[in-house]
Amino acid sequence: MAKVCKFGGTSMADGNIINAVKKIIESDKERRFVVVSAPGKRYSGDTKVTDLLYACYSAIEKTGELGETFEPVKARFRSIVKELNANFDIEQTLSETQKLIEKERSADFTASRGEYLCAVIVAKVLGAKFIDARDVIFFTESGALDGDRSYKAIAEACRGEKICVFPGFYGSDTNGRVKTFSRGGSDITGAVVARAVNASLYENWTDVSGFLACDPRIVDSPKRIKSISYKELRELSYMGANVLHSESIFPVRKANIPIRIKNTFRPDDEGTEILPSSRYKPSGDIVTGVAGKKNFTVIYIEKSLMNSEVGFIAKVLAVLAEENIPVEHIPSGIDTMSLVIESGYLGGSKLGRVIDGIQNAVDPDVIRVIENIALVATVGHGMSSSVGTSARLFNAIAAADINIAMIDQGSSELNIVVGVRNEDYERCIKAIYAEFFS
Numbered sequence: 001m002a003k004v005c006k007f008g009g010t011s012m013a014d015g016n017i018i019n020a021v022k023k024i025i026e027s028d029k030e031r032r033f034v035v036v037s038a039p040g041k042r043y044s045g046d047t048k049v050t051d052l053l054y055a056c057y058s059a060i061e062k063t064g065e066l067g068e069t070f071e072p073v074k075a076r077f078r079s080i081v082k083e084l085n086a087n088f089d090i091e092q093t094l095s096e097t098q099k100l101i102e103k104e105r106s107a108d109f110t111a112s113r114g115e116y117l118c119a120v121i122v123a124k125v126l127g128a129k130f131i132d133a134r135d136v137i138f139f140t141e142s143g144a145l146d147g148d149r150s151y152k153a154i155a156e157a158c159r160g161e162k163i164c165v166f167p168g169f170y171g172s173d174t175n176g177r178v179k180t181f182s183r184g185g186s187d188i189t190g191a192v193v194a195r196a197v198n199a200s201l202y203e204n205w206t207d208v209s210g211f212l213a214c215d216p217r218i219v220d221s222p223k224r225i226k227s228i229s230y231k232e233l234r235e236l237s238y239m240g241a242n243v244l245h246s247e248s249i250f251p252v253r254k255a256n257i258p259i260r261i262k263n264t265f266r267p268d269d270e271g272t273e274i275l276p277s278s279r280y281k282p283s284g285d286i287v288t289g290v291a292g293k294k295n296f297t298v299i300y301i302e303k304s305l306m307n308s309e310v311g312f313i314a315k316v317l318a319v320l321a322e323e324n325i326p327v328e329h330i331p332s333g334i335d336t337m338s339l340v341i342e343s344g345y346l347g348g349s350k351l352g353r354v355i356d357g358i359q360n361a362v363d364p365d366v367i368r369v370i371e372n373i374a375l376v377a378t379v380g381h382g383m384s385s386s387v388g389t390s391a392r393l394f395n396a397i398a399a400a401d402i403n404i405a406m407i408d409q410g411s412s413e414l415n416i417v418v419g420v421r422n423e424d425y426e427r428c429i430k431a432i433y434a435e436f437f438s
């Protein structure tokens with residue numbers, strides 16, 4: 001039985017916190033595989049090491065050299081080593097890293113060095129084996145994770161070792177060059193390692209005591225979720241509940257490995273467990289959580305007898321594919337369909353081109369654009385089995401005097417997504433929370 005422990009940026013922010021992390025690992029023999037993020041913010045207004053590193057790369061791009069931009073990174077790591085009171089010299093590793101950044105000249109390589117340096121330090125502090133993610137985490141030609149190859153390499157590298165430390169966030173592409181996951185991707189590294197070593201548990205250590213039923217910036221002290229299924233988590237984290245990277249579920253889900261969100265600053269708190277559907281027992285709550293995102297655009301299309309026109313939807317979607325625009329939701333009626341798209345994809349002249357393209361492709365009776373829409377997802381396994389849930393949801397929104405611009409009930413009946421105006425977003429979340437949790 002072995003556990004994988006991934007520590008996020010705030011758990012690596014300074015030497016004292018890393019000492020607390022050491023205690024956490026040493027208090028449980030099963031905690032044998034450790035994945036670390038780059039040091040995060042120490043206080044509000046501080047800069048994450050990864051952001052400092054992206055600034056380093058910008059300097060290289062603009063001026064051809066790092067100049068002074070690497071100095072704050074060095075200062076961060078020097079002070080961590082000092083606070084740790086550890087008896088080792090980081091200077092040589094720092095200057096080698098600086099040279100490599102200047103040699104490799106890649107954004108991904110530069111950004112990955114925060115995790116790299118942090119893992120080198122944590123491995124020293126724990127007396128553990130450092131395993132470079134570059135040698136064991138691989139991406140395919142198309143940029144996706146090469147799971148099978150990575151699982152094999154990780155298992156091989158860990159064989160016979162007691163404790164192993166991996167830098168999160170990166171691996172290597174098919175040419176052996178460092179490539180990162182998207183931001184927050186150390187969570188994915190943790191999941192990949194958990195799968196590779198067939199862990200009994202993937203512990204994800206953060207600075208919060210688990211998932212909350214909604215954003216605490218909107219509702220005061222919302223309820224903590226004790227237990228949640230992978231599917232619910234996927235919906236909530238995709239919709240902006242950002243405790244865990246939304247892609248980190250896939251590697252562990254296949255192997256039925258549970259995840260537990262833990263708080264480094266309150267290690268005795270129970271946290272939230274995330275379970276495969278087969279092991280998940282609904283708590284009795286109808287709704288597990290509410291989350292959402294702002295800034296979507298809805299393109300509403302109406303055409304008589306749309307339902308009998310073969311290939312109508314395909315022609316509309318081809319216009320978006322041509323412009324390389326992903327669609328979030330496609331709610332539809334007999335003669336109507338709407339396309340819900342993140343507004344960021346429609347900047348510049350793109351929106352105009354899309355409208356012209358749809359006009360030419362399907363000659364609709366009506367085409368209308370509704371901008372500044374927020375999506376709010378209400379998620380819970382209990383929703384499918386309890387009669388009247390949608391009525392309660394829509395009544396609560398109506399009672400708050402909020403107009404609903406779009407409704408999409410996922411076919412899994414696990415979630416109902418509504419589109420409201422951006423300015424109604426916070427009130428909408430509050431109204432739903434009050435209806436189901438208060």
Ligand code: ASP
Nearest residue numbers: 037050169183184185186
């Ligand atoms: N350090 C990276 C970031 O800031 C990755 C991570 O923390 O997971 O996005």
